Amino acid sequence: MEKLLEIKNLETSFYTHAGEVKAVRGVSFHLDKGEALGIVGESGSGKSITMMSLMRLLSDNGKIKKGELIFDGRDLAKLSEEEMQNIRGNEIGMIFQDPMTSLNPVLTIGDQLTEPLIKHRKMTKQQAFERAVKMMTLVGIPSPESRMKQYPHEFSGGMRQRVMIAMSLVCEPKLIIADEPTTALDVTIQAQILELMKDLKEKINASIILITHDLGVVADVCNRINVMYGGMIVETGSTKDIFYNPKHPYTWGLLKSIPNPNEEERERLIPIDGQPPDLIKPPVGCPFAPRCEYAMKICMTENLPVFEVGENHKAACWLNHQDAPKVEPPVGRRNL
Template sequence: MEKEKLLEIRNLKTSFYTHVGEVKAVGGVSIDLNKGEAIGIVGESGSGKSITMMSLMGLLSENGKIIDGEIIFEGRDLAKLSEEEMQKIRGNEIGMIFQDPMTSLNPVLTIGDQLMEPLIKHKKMSKKEAWDRAVQMLSLVGIPSPESRMKQYPHEFSGGMRQRVMIAMALACEPKLLIADEPTTALDVTIQAQILELMKELKDKINTSIILITHDLGVVADVCDRINVMYGGLVAETGSTRDIFYRPKHPYTWGLLKSIPNPKKDEKERLKPIEGQPPDLLKPPVGCPFADRCEYAMKICMQQRPPLFEVGEGHKAACWLNHPDAPKVEPPVGRGETNE
């Protein structure tokens, strides 16, 4: 049975106009999301992950602009909606957890006031109803003594607690889509695991679709059904979580996998960073954006951008090595098949 689509991003191109020229931050990205599904968007800083989502939310800075493409959310193209129309969707149908909870929470308003605001605005609740709902949400995300916590200010919360408040705020109106932008950055490992477990539970409990943005493949492994690997403002590889971890088909994905520990290996293995720098998006390369850093690069990689080759069911990779006439290269990584 075919799953129902919630979101379809088609050939999205977003640029920023600066004093030194046009920065082509997103160069033609296509991503699908089904209802009740969690997908990951992974890549280094500057790969276009957050800008893709800021384009979706209509939260680009003044010098940013969507140049081309469609963002179809439940049949509506968000790229064509006015700011007034987007305000009705943000926080109501689409919730977002931003990278830094301290700068995302207002320091002069109580936690309760900030949690109640979207409920009063979008759901037209009374103050009493909004208070009860906000207390329920704090309890849902595991904050003890939620009643007394409602009267406190952000500076009275730890980093992990503030992140839980951000999740409660993003989920208060029961959005159909939750975007989590690096939700575990700057949190210690124990809190990180708790936040990820919480997101999994909430996905199962209220059937919210999730887009998890991170630079860490390890973070998405346990939460996401599918992964999109981004590089240089483009999708380099997309597939199920199993495909990306066990059957990767792009040298950039191989590099990311080599830079995280593999607990299944018996012998110790030195982690290997990806040498070089991401491409300059003021002057994007004409060929594959990863070519300059790729040890397998061929002449065509420098001259022509590769299409997304179909390399398996629902698995695509934008690398010329997947062309039928390309030399055969054995992937240096891949976690090995399991019997799960």
């Protein structure tokens, strides 16, 4: 497969009054053209900051310290702000977590949908209007012509999220980044949005990065999954690898915290005890070691290696060393 995106050894920090917060620590991964990649992990694990670094949308106290952001043959880390403005919304579309705060409350939906078409595609207002109506129809918004004249507060939560999806797709980008696109929605709307994203992926053949803390959300949409913790990728593999053959205790913990449809009887969901690491003073060894019931002395003292545990399946855990004690994963098979 031809690579669309390749992130190499990305390090991103935020400089605060308390010190340097090392939010992303040596993250590397790739995305093929037409592929859907899931990035999962708890809040604060570095998922969104990795993508904000890619989009160059960090706050004033944030800085990309190191790394390459190769998108379609160009290193985005080296581009000027003007060059990035031509990429955002045009070649890379982003669906933000909360559509109510992402949409401008004083502009109509039509104005916000047509703006990128006029700017990036040099369309006339009429051409942009027709294209925006077509995208509204594609994402399932009824009466799109009249809806174009309305304001964000006149839409329901699910409809606002559909508008955000339409906005991210309107210029037919090569990459769509969806940051927790279903978090604020009820389960029925969640299912509709995920089904919509799958359909759109097939129709426009775009690549998708889906950011979420919920492994259940990525199971039906993504080809591969990156599991992040403490600003690092601790496991990466195909969706089947992660669900059927997980190799990192943190992944086990995430799987134990979601219902297993294979169980005939109800099973108790088990949360992960403890707190995420302090990224002002990140631990020397494995960031998950203080919360891991299988942690060994080496986990606390040695730099964390990445082990090849299968074809295109990697895990950063000492339990995968040939001399480590054998541990049976405490999770059963999950239906995909």
